[in-house]
Amino acid sequence: MGVITYDMEIPSSIPPAKMFKAFVLDGDTLIPKILPQAIKNVEILEGDGGAGTIKHITFGEGSAYKSVKQRVDAIDKENFTYSYTVIEGDVLMGTFESISYHIKIVASPDGGSICKNRSIYNTKADAQVTEEEIKSGKEKASGMFKALEAYLLANPDA
Template identity: 45%
Template sequence: MGFASFTDEYSSPVGPSRLFKASIIDSHNLIPKLLPQGIKSIELVQGNGGAGSIKQVNFIDGRNFNSVKYHIDELSEDKFTYNYTLLEGDALVDKLIKITYEVKFESASNGGTVSKVTSKYYTDGDFMLKEEDIKAGKEKVLMMYKVVEAYLLQNPDAYA
């Protein structure tokens, strides 16, 4: 089995509690409203939304992907941590067994947030992912965070 790991950091002027609530806890409601041009819905397939739950993201028709399912491995509202595993869907190309993500929101000195995201790719055999595919996925996630951030900055009472 092949393995690759990447860690990225993003900064936001929005505090970690609000950013975590909006982008993680209430993502199933907020993200489809903010990104209707890409995401049709986010459904809870199993569980109550906490650790052990399974969610499915359904993309609008005509996209590269139809849907993805992921398992919530850990969710801590106190520590602002969120770990999940992509289980199935169009994003798991041939020879890609799974992708795990570890997300942590930390307080920044300016009152905002430093988001640390570690993604781990597990591949079948000695298959290697293309760097441009990984970069494209990261850019989509960053764009989603920026859309949530913009919403929170425009709506200072939301998720307070």
């Protein structure tokens, strides 16, 4: 098995606590509302939302994938960190054993925040991953984060 790691940072004008609440704590209901073409719904299969929780995500009509199962690995509401692993689904494309994401939202000097995301792709045997596949995933994640930011800016009481 090979391991491929990518880091990405996405700046936002939204303060860390508000962005973490929207993106992580309320994300399962908020993201399908804001981006139904990307994510149709999120269902908790087991757990209470904390570490060990298994979620089933059904993607929207605009997605190339149908669904995915992910496991919450860790969540720290005080330090705005969240880790989860994709454990099943067509997004693994038969190429990956799993994909883990480690998210940390930190304050930026301008009063906003920076979403720091580390993605760890665990490939099967000697499977190869193209730069384009990784770039596509990064663009989708960034687009989701920016759509959430736009929603929060347009709905300051949300």
